[in-house]
Amino acid sequence: METVLIRRPTAPPVIEAAAPTFRVDTPLTSLRAGIRTDAAWRSWRLIASDWEQRLWDAGVAGVTTVETHAQVGDTGAKDRSHIGELAANVDFAIVGLGTCGSCTSFAIADAVAIEQRERPVIAVVTEEFATHGRNMAKHLGHADLSVLVLPYPLEARPDAELLEISAEYYPRALELLGVDA
Amino acid sequence: MTLTGEQVEVPADPHALYERSLTEQWGDGAPVLPPTDAAIELLLAGTAEPADHVVGVLPPQYGVATVELVAANAAMAGVEPEAFPLVLAALEALCVPEWNAFGLTTTTSSVFPMLIANGPSRDALGIDFRAGCMGGAGGRGSMTIGRAVSLCLRNIGGQRAGETSRTVFGQPARFGMCFGEWEERSPWPSLAQRRGYPADVDVVTVHGGKGTFPLADIHNDDPRDLLYLLAKSLAYPLANMFLGNAENGEVVLAVNPMWAERFGAAFPDLADLQAFLHEHAWQPLDLWPEPNRNIFRAKGRVGAHDRVYLTGRPDQIVPVVCGGLGSLHAIALPSFGESQMQSSVARRTG
Structure with a gap:
């Protein structure tokens, strides 16, 4: 068969890069917690508020919540700035929610930004977007970023059901953060 | 090389x-x-x-x-x-x-x-x-x-x-x-x-x-009536630009040359036409169910008379003249919302 030489049109394979990860390694008492929510997801706002109360009950010194609203523009820039401030002022952070394509990308990017500040952090995504979340972490050079996977879909579930999920997954969130029991 | x-x-x-x-x-x-x-x-x-x-x-x-x-x-x-x-x-x-x-x-x-x-x-x-x-x-x-x-x-x-x-x-x-x-x-x-x-x-x-969102009209001679309907059509209830913030994104309105001629006579300055479109590209808050209304309120998107505008500014509605001379149609290219249009020059050798 006659052949011809061409140049491969694809970019070289992605090199999987893992950045350092961090663990809490102490009990929650007196620690400052950070939670990133997203105005788009009612389900996550409910779960995050339930986890916030559980953190207070466990004796944390404070909980800072940042609700994100945009990906670009002035509001997006403010959101990213608030994430930076959160990273500077907490001992660990919980970042959600990845339950759409771009919101997963930005949740992972915000979690990576916090991990780059050497803070223990977990990114929370739903099952349908778990692979995408892990891929984004890998592409951002944080392949080992801790990712907590919640059931999918969360939207359209009644509050009582969401709170059951919240209770079920809260211990797993602490475990991934490396909180001492 | x-x-x-x-x-x-x-x-x-x-x-x-x-x-x-x-x-x-x-x-x-x-x-x-x-x-x-x-x-x-x-x-x-x-x-x-x-x-x-x-x-x-x-x-x-x-x-x-x-x-x-x-x-x-x-x-x-x-x-x-x-x-x-x-x-x-x-x-x-x-x-x-x-x-x-x-x-x-x-x-x-x-x-x-x-x-x-x-x-x-x-x-x-x-x-x-x-x-x-x-x-x-x-x-x-x-x-x-x-x-x-x-x-x-x-x-x-x-x-x-x-x-x-x-x-x-x-x-x-x-x-x-x-x-x-x-x-x-x-x-x-x-x-x-x-x-x-x-x-x-x-x-x-x-x-x-x-996507390409088709719009058509055969009944209106007054360019303002037609532009009013175009504006209302751009502001469809499930547009992405109603999901988030009003400040980001642009909706492109591809206008055929025949309509453009009529619109240009009524609005020689494009900024005036964009202002007219913006002024009418809204829906009443009560069009949406309560969960949407709560989001609009939380985001500060409810204006006077309980109107929710598609965009925050007139310049986010971007008319572009193209298409055939058969008139009758326009195409909207709705925005993702969280994206701002960008331009770049094609640089050639020499």
Whole structure:
């Protein structure tokens, strides 16, 4: 068969890069917690508020919540700035929610930004977007970023059901953060 | 000229090459031309940029788009050397962070870069801006420039539906979409001029468009009545721009030349026409169920008289004159919302 030489049109394979990860390694008492929510997801706002109360009950010194609203523009820039401030002022952070394509990308990017500040952090995504979340972490050079996977879909579930999920997954969130029991 | 990309031996037979491209996932499902050194070098001769110049880093997999690698993809799409600078310009524009390629290449939405060309080379390059310009006219420039950008996102950026891209439906424009503005029939400055570029350069503007949304009317003689209906149609309740903030994103309104003439007589200054469209591109708050109303209230998007406006500013509604002389129709290119339109100049050798 006659052949011809061409140049491969694809970019070289992605090199999987893992950045350092961090663990809490102490009990929650007196620690400052950070939670990133997203105005788009009612389900996550409910779960995050339930986890916030559980953190207070466990004796944390404070909980800072940042609700994100945009990906670009002035509001997006403010959101990213608030994430930076959160990273500077907490001992660990919980970042959600990845339950759409771009919101997963930005949740992972915000979690990576916090991990780059050497803070223990977990990114929370739903099952349908778990692979995408892990891929984004890998592409951002944080392949080992801790990712907590919640059931999918969360939207359209009644509050009582969401709170059951919240209770079920809260211990797993602490475990991934490396909180001492 | 020294090319550095990995060489691969493939069948010379076009059918066998097509099969190989499918196996290797180099293509988009349609046949491709072989990116031989001769084909790549021909394209490189059309740009002043060196082969190793980095045009951008393309998400979602952050592949480095060198001019040589872009040329390999453009060669596969059949881009002419004279059109290659427009491919580079489009990629440069969509790599501007505010275009949000990071979000747009991974979203569940159908959104994709839609390329709008302005400047003196539209006809010579076969960029469609008359009848059928949104698809079907078959101009070489439109078909190949748009496809080359699409191939770059796949092959360099690693965007693949169901894998790295979470798009639920996709859209036909994901094969590539590039059309021009019929500047000569527009009563207003061209899109590129409005964005600060001179009329004698070729400019590509990249819009994150969710699809082609058809609008039609045969009953209205008063341009204000027709524009009122167009504005109301742009503000459809499930538009992405009602999901988030009013400040981001633009909706492109492709206006046929016959309507443009009527609109231009009523609104010689395009800013006045945009203000009119903005003034009417709203829906009453009680159109939506309570959960939506709560979000609008929380985001401060409810204006006087409980109106929710599609955009925060008039300039986010972007008329572009194109299409055939049969009148009767307009096309909206709704926005993803979290993306801001970007433009870049096509830089040629010399």
